[in-house]
Amino acid sequence: MPERRSEQEALEFAEKALLSVKRPHAPERVRERVTSRIHAIEAETSWLWRVLSRPAYAFVAGVLLFVMLGASLWISPAGQVPPAVSIMVSPLSPVGVSVPCERFVPGNLKSAI
Amino acid sequence: MLTDAELVERFKSGERAVFEALFSKYQDMVFNIAWSISGERELAEDITQEAFVRAYVGLPGFRGKSAFKTWLYRIAVNQSLRMRSRTVRRTEVEHQMEDMNLPSEEKAPDEMAETSEKERRVREAIAELPEAQRAVVTLRYLEGLELAEVAEILGTPLGTVKSRVHHALKRISYLLRDWKDA
Numbered sequence: 001m002p003e004r005r006s007e008q009e010a011l012e013f014a015e016k017a018l019l020s021v022k023r024p025h026a027p028e029r030v031r032e033r034v035t036s037r038i039h040a041i042e043a044e045t046s047w048l049w050r051v052l053s054r055p056a057y058a059f060v061a062g063v064l065l066f067v068m069l070g071a072s073l074w075i076s077p078a079g080q081v082p083p084a085v086s087i088m089v090s091p092l093s094p095v096g097v098s099v100p101c102e103r104f105v106p107g108n109l110k111s112a113i
Numbered sequence: 114m115l116t117d118a119e120l121v122e123r124f125k126s127g128e129r130a131v132f133e134a135l136f137s138k139y140q141d142m143v144f145n146i147a148w149s150i151s152g153e154r155e156l157a158e159d160i161t162q163e164a165f166v167r168a169y170v171g172l173p174g175f176r177g178k179s180a181f182k183t184w185l186y187r188i189a190v191n192q193s194l195r196m197r198s199r200t201v202r203r204t205e206v207e208h209q210m211e212d213m214n215l216p217s218e219e220k221a222p223d224e225m226a227e228t229s230e231k232e233r234r235v236r237e238a239i240a241e242l243p244e245a246q247r248a249v250v251t252l253r254y255l256e257g258l259e260l261a262e263v264a265e266i267l268g269t270p271l272g273t274v275k276s277r278v279h280h281a282l283k284r285i286s287y288l289l290r291d292w293k294d295a
Contacts, residue, residue, distance in 0.1 A: 010282070010287075011279070012290070013286050013289070015282060017238075017292075018235060018239075018255065020232070021236065021255055024145055025150060026143070033158075034166065037162065041166070041170065
């Protein structure tokens with residue numbers, strides 16, 4: 001019984017000690033640091049948004065994404081490229097050269113683009 | 114004054130400036146958790162910063178299944194545990210390079226005054242606890258939450274929380290035994 005009482009006393013003592021700790025105030029510099037990080041995040045987001053919100057840029061980005069996705073999906077392990085890829089690729093070629101569509105290896109497609 | 118739910122709704126509808134109000138309301142709470150769990154005031158500043166940045170980035174996806182406060186508590190605890198373990202690993206490496214004998218960073222006088230000797234001892238005792246107990250003790254006693262709330266924040270069964278509190282109190286009592294006897 002005395003052991004139990006002493007354990008109870010120990011627990012109460014620890015509780016009292018913990019409750020005596022006051023909540024500290026966060027230093028003002030934390031606010032400044034958070035604000036500057038948030039501004040940086042906002043600036044990045046708005047830059048991306050500015051680009052994507054312009055129809056012309058959004059269209060180009062969409063076409064590029066489509067080509068990359070299409071190429072990665074359609075190139076078979078044997079290097080076979082379907083005609084669809086050449087149709088997609090040719091308008092993007094800076095000199096207007098259409099891409100031959102027999103047998104391809106991924107490196108050739110990259111150099112053709 | 115707007116409630117947390119209203120502030121969160123405004124934030125999600127594009128009024129990003131309301132985050133300032135949420136920050137002002139909860140900065141001390143997050144800092145307190147960070148200090149208690151990390152055991153270092155300087156590290157607590159970094160943790161507080163990261164926790165709020167994470168909250169800012171994650172808030173658009175906040176579904177409101179729990180209260181904003183509970184969600185923020187969870188971010189603060191997780192961030193504190195993560196950054197502390199990273200620092201502990203780094204400190205172990207630094208200890209191996211102690212021959213360099215660089216002077217430690219001095220605390221500002223106001224920061225020294227804020228933590229009394231008694232508080233310092235208690236904080237040191239908390240820092241001696243295992244991670245899981247430290248988190249429980251911080252939320253229960255330093256933040257004054259109910260055990261059920263602590264269990265919800267930590268995603269731990271209530272019985273486990275109670276047991277951790279019990280063990281933590283015994284350990285703290287032991288660590289402060291000289292003070293108790295005095």
